[in-house]
Amino acid sequence: MSKEDANELALLLNTPSSELGSCRYKIADPDKDDTDYRRILEIFKKYDVRYFFYNGGNDSMDTCDKVSRFMAKSGYECRVMGVPKTIDNDLYGTDHCPGFASAAKYIATSVAEVYKDARVYDTGMVTIIEIMGRHAGWLAASAVLAEVSGCAPDLIYLPEVDFDMDKFLDKVSRIYKEKGNCIVAVSEGIHYADGTFVSEAKTSATDGFGHAQLGGLAARLAEVVKEKTGAKVRGIELSLLQRCGAHLASQTDIEEAFMAGKTAVEAAVAGETGKMVAFKCDRTNGYKCEPELLPLTAVANYEKKVPLEWITPDGDYVTKDFIDYALPLIQGEPERKLENGMPRFARLKKIVAE
């Protein structure tokens, strides 16, 4: 890293994705199979790695915790720190996770823009917007922030509560009849009372033969709503765009992400290990966010969901509590470096150690 150009490193603040790369690898329980851990130790020893920072969400904190405990047991001195980062916002023990606020801002802005587009014709339309979040509805709930632009969606469905197709169709029909338009935000993870994902369930109307279906949840719900209401229906999947839309990042988020990394480094240098940086926030008098350290063991393997009290009794909207929680997080517009009207992303040399 020290061989990289400082200006290029600074551009990382506005470069989407992880420039250093990433992995999806489920590491074994070290008590059952320590092959991977012995290999990690070998590499750490070879390069004299004494600090290990691991960036990610729930699974990553689990990995980080396991590596931390293995290092401690092995007697090799290496300080291991978890640095939170997940748009899913489902890490336990922290007010929120870096990444979430920027995705939330992207989602809310896109919902507001689509709202405007969907109402341009006198002939009405039902619009169904599919948002990421398999088990926790933080991202889908963020659609409510479009209210700030006067463009609140009509219905919001989260995976925290069971989905009822009949009630959903009744609600959409009623709103469509009353207003001529209906905008629905749905989490990809919504499921029926029996636990089946709506995105996976076979709907006999569209797939009597049990074929693999193309298209996601939004397309499927659009089909069902069209059949029921006869309305023009659009299914929109925010897809990867909500995860990498750095041009709509929240400056608050960028600053807090940086603070999380900085805190981890400073704490490790000061002797800490086996901890994750968490955020402690105060919203009583403006908004204040401070880092704190939590033991990795206390964080790993818990999933933080949207509190049920923040979901309306009908299960189809979120309360003002959610807005109060999320709105301070999406504040501030980053200054992006552009070249020729296009984003100038960091260009790293990525020199690999011999």
Added chain:
Amino acid sequence: MSKEDANELALLLNTPSSELGSCRYKIADPDKDDTDYRRILEIFKKYDVRYFFYNGGNDSMDTCDKVSRFMAKSGYECRVMGVPKTIDNDLYGTDHCPGFASAAKYIATSVAEVYKDARVYDTGMVTIIEIMGRHAGWLAASAVLAEVSGCAPDLIYLPEVDFDMDKFLDKVSRIYKEKGNCIVAVSEGIHYADGTFVSEAKTSATDGFGHAQLGGLAARLAEVVKEKTGAKVRGIELSLLQRCGAHLASQTDIEEAFMAGKTAVEAAVAGETGKMVAFKCDRTNGYKCEPELLPLTAVANYEKKVPLEWITPDGDYVTKDFIDYALPLIQGEPERKLENGMPRFARLKKIVAE
């Protein structure tokens, strides 16, 4: 309009969609059925409407031309002007159309961001991005501008040339094998040599029974590529977002759109009628764009497509000519008014005349 707050009207520059509303109505040939025209004339007379500005793309210019000719024939003095606006960029006689550049900027930026996201893992991925444009490939071609950010897609398919599924699959497989990744931009309007849209054609592999398929072109191509290559494949549809993403508008586009409207008003006041505002551009020494007036009859009912010389011989990319054409158009970032981190759109009273 004069009863609206001037500050709110100014916000229209950064408000997506058309705040005054829009319609999709195919007006009859006045020589065959003049019912609509007589009604329009009645309304115009009732409110003493002497100026009529009609904003849109190909069909709108046809409507505008018909109304203009009817008014001239009827002897009622009303000056009729066409003001171009279409992200499809397919209006004849003008260098480009207001709206196109902002959509192009949204598309190019999104492709660049997705490119970053798609390469984060060591395990490769094929990403297929579906872009609007049923008959003309201007929008899909704009994906090439991601090159400016160092994130050029690998393949670009436009409706201007016939699509060959076997050649496509071979190309994707080869690129995926060589680079471990492949990013494809496709226009929704790509079609086989016999004219069938790829989005509509039944592919036996996925739909042997001829059922209505959910999901669009991207999902369908993703399925076929997955089967052929075994790669992880993502289909992304930019959907309505590319049409209403005002937060990523091009300032050049906004200024030119304003200029088009202003030119139309000034020309009409000066006595012109039956004309459309067009852009004449010079790219030899920097970029210069000037408005000119064209007779509506010369514009209506022609469709401007991407020149075949701008498409590579293999039909799977665009040449530097396209970049030289489009890059000046996406320059400049608008200053957007925000409230609480969210866009502050225009709020009009829309007082309806009695």
